Amino acid sequence: MRSLQGAIIAGIFWMQAFAACSAPAEEVIDVGVRGDARPFVWYDGNSMQYLGFFWDICSEAVRRAGYQIHADLLDIRKRTEFLKTGKGEFDLLCDPTTLTIERLRNFTDVKNGGKASDLSFSPIIFIANSSFVEPGRGATRKRGGGTISATIGSNCKDIMSQQTAARSKPGDDGKSDAGATSHWYDLPTITMMPDEPKPNETVVRYEIWGYVAGTNIGDILQRWWDASGKERQVCLRDPPLSSHKDAATEFCEGRLARYFGDIDIVKAAIADYQSQTGRECAADVSNSNGSYEPYAFVLSSKHFGNFPERFTLALYGMFQDGTMERLFEGHFPGSRKSQYLDVLFAINSIPAGFGESKQTFYSGGK
Numbered sequence: 001m002r003s004l005q006g007a008i009i010a011g012i013f014w015m016q017a018f019a020a021c022s023a024p025a026e027e028v029i030d031v032g033v034r035g036d037a038r039p040f041v042w043y044d045g046n047s048m049q050y051l052g053f054f055w056d057i058c059s060e061a062v063r064r065a066g067y068q069i070h071a072d073l074l075d076i077r078k079r080t081e082f083l084k085t086g087k088g089e090f091d092l093l094c095d096p097t098t099l100t101i102e103r104l105r106n107f108t109d110v111k112n113g114g115k116a117s118d119l120s121f122s123p124i125i126f127i128a129n130s131s132f133v134e135p136g137r138g139a140t141r142k143r144g145g146g147t148i149s150a151t152i153g154s155n156c157k158d159i160m161s162q163q164t165a166a167r168s169k170p171g172d173d174g175k176s177d178a179g180a181t182s183h184w185y186d187l188p189t190i191t192m193m194p195d196e197p198k199p200n201e202t203v204v205r206y207e208i209w210g211y212v213a214g215t216n217i218g219d220i221l222q223r224w225w226d227a228s229g230k231e232r233q234v235c236l237r238d239p240p241l242s243s244h245k246d247a248a249t250e251f252c253e254g255r256l257a258r259y260f261g262d263i264d265i266v267k268a269a270i271a272d273y274q275s276q277t278g279r280e281c282a283a284d285v286s287n288s289n290g291s292y293e294p295y296a297f298v299l300s301s302k303h304f305g306n307f308p309e310r311f312t313l314a315l316y317g318m319f320q321d322g323t324m325e326r327l328f329e330g331h332f333p334g335s336r337k338s339q340y341l342d343v344l345f346a347i348n349s350i351p352a353g354f355g356e357s358k359q360t361f362y363s364g365g366k
Contacts, residue, residue, distance in 0.1 A: 027304060029067040031058060032074035032082065032090040036244045038268040039331060040096045040126075040295075043073060050094075053331040057125065057315070058094035058297065060323065064314035065307065076213045076242045083214070086116030086300065091307055093298040096262065098216040099124060120308050122297040122315055123348060125324075127340045130217040131290030132209075132260040133251070133270070136282025146257030147205045148235075156235035159206050207257035210237035212247050217260045217291050244269040252281035259283075262293060319348040 033050050035043035041052035050071055062069045074095060082088040083103065097103075099121050107121070108114035135145050148159050211218040218240055225236050237256065241247040244261065248269035251259040259266055263285060270281050299308040318324050324345060328337065337345065 026066075026068050028070050029062050029091045029304070029307065030089050031062070031069055031071050031092045031094050032078065032088070033058075033071045034079075034095045035073050035075075036269070037096050037262075037265055038244075038272065039264060041094055053327060054094055054096065054126075054297075056327050056331070057318070057324070058092065061311055061314040061318060062092070064317060065310035067304075067307070067310075080214050082116075083119075083298065084115060086118045086302065089303075091300050091303055092311070095298070096126070096128065096265070096293075096295045097121075097298050098293045099296045100216060118300050118302040120299050120301070122299055122308075122312055124294045124296050124344060125315065125348070126295040127338065127344055128262045128264065128293040128295060129290045130215070130260065130262050130293050131286045131288055132258040133263075133266055133283040133285050134258050136284045145254050146208045146210075146251070148208065149203055150206050152202055152204050154206065156206075156238065159235050160208070160238060204233050206233045206235050208235050208237055208255065209258045209260065210241055210247055210250055210256040211260040212244055213240035213242060215261060216293060217262075220291055221260060245272065248273040248281075251283070252277075252279065263290070316348065316350055319345065320350060320352055324348070 033043070033055065034041050037052070037054075039052060041050065041054040041058075043049075044051050059069055071094075072090070074090075074093065078088060079093070079095065082090055082093065083097070084106065104121065105112070106114050106116050107119045109117045148162050150159050150162065209221065211221060221236060225234065237250070241250060244265055247256070247259055247261065248266075250256045252270060252273050259270075261269075267283075267285070270283055273279070274281050297311075299311055301308050328345075
């Protein structure tokens with residue numbers, strides 16, 4: 001009997017060993033992850049983990065699609081290059097990327113002018129609003145507040161050089177101007193569209209506006225400035241900021257009159273600045289409508305041809321079974337979805353349908 005048991009055990013052992021050797025290794029998806037897009041996705045230095053609403057969506061959808069996940073911190077240079085050309089080892093961008101016609105066109109085949117034909121967008125998963133913040137009224141602000149006095153018609157490159165030089169210039173207290181402060185009433189009035197200079201004015205205040213490279217609102221601003229901004233008293237920060245951390249620092253230390261971006265991300269970046277520096281940074285959010293930002297994930301079929309379809313199926317499943325709703329409530333406790341986001345969640349919650357192995361009757365639909 002013992003010999004029989006031993007033979008059975010040995011047989012099971014060798015069968016398991018053979019199965020382990022012959023089974024294909026689980027495929028690993030390389031995910032490029034933004035480190036500074038709180039509350040959607042960011043890298044937490046204390047826990048050394050990625051966190052956020054989008055990160056939880058990405059990791060769960062990759063798991064449901066049948067893959068393992070490997071995350072790489074995504075900087076602006078790599079992100080821009082990937083979106084333009086598809087070059088890079090990423091299979092997925094876990095990043096609040098705005099779906100635009102221009103990007104869709106770039107993801108088509110080469111015959112239609114596309115340069116990144118391996119890429120595609122997931123379904124839209126979130127609708128955001130981009131606008132800007134400006135110095136808070138009644139609060140103490142750094143000297144300058146993102147404005148520079150210059151002769152009318154000055155070149156923006158020269159104006160930005162002035163600001164750079166002012167950073168190292170000692171203030172009245174022996175410190176650099178970056179440490180000096182003034183009240184909001186010492187600063188020029190900031191309007192949605194700065195007034196055209198008066199005919200007799202020779203020295204005027206130029207406002208410096210900033211945004212993070214690669215953002216949709218940045219593209220909109222650049223087009224506006226190319227068309228009419230040169231005649232206004234406005235200079236766009238050149239080069240654009242490389243991260244929201246840098247943008248919040250520039251704004252809070254008085255070197256930007258306006259900081260443009262997804263308002264949720266902008267407010268989170270300013271809150272991080274205050275938390276890390278212990279300094280106040282009062283900011284008023286513009287009442288303007290801003291730009292419509294439909295966010296979707298960018299997928300690549302370069303390494304795994306059926307990955308985009310499997311990931312998309314997993315996303316729809318997460319909407320359908322209530323996972324997306326639970327994740328939203330967990331990451332935005334007490335927040336109500338906008339009317340547009342409510343509609344989006346409802347649209348993406350497509351019916352489960354009839355499975356071949358499980359015939360379930362669903363009333364109210366066909």
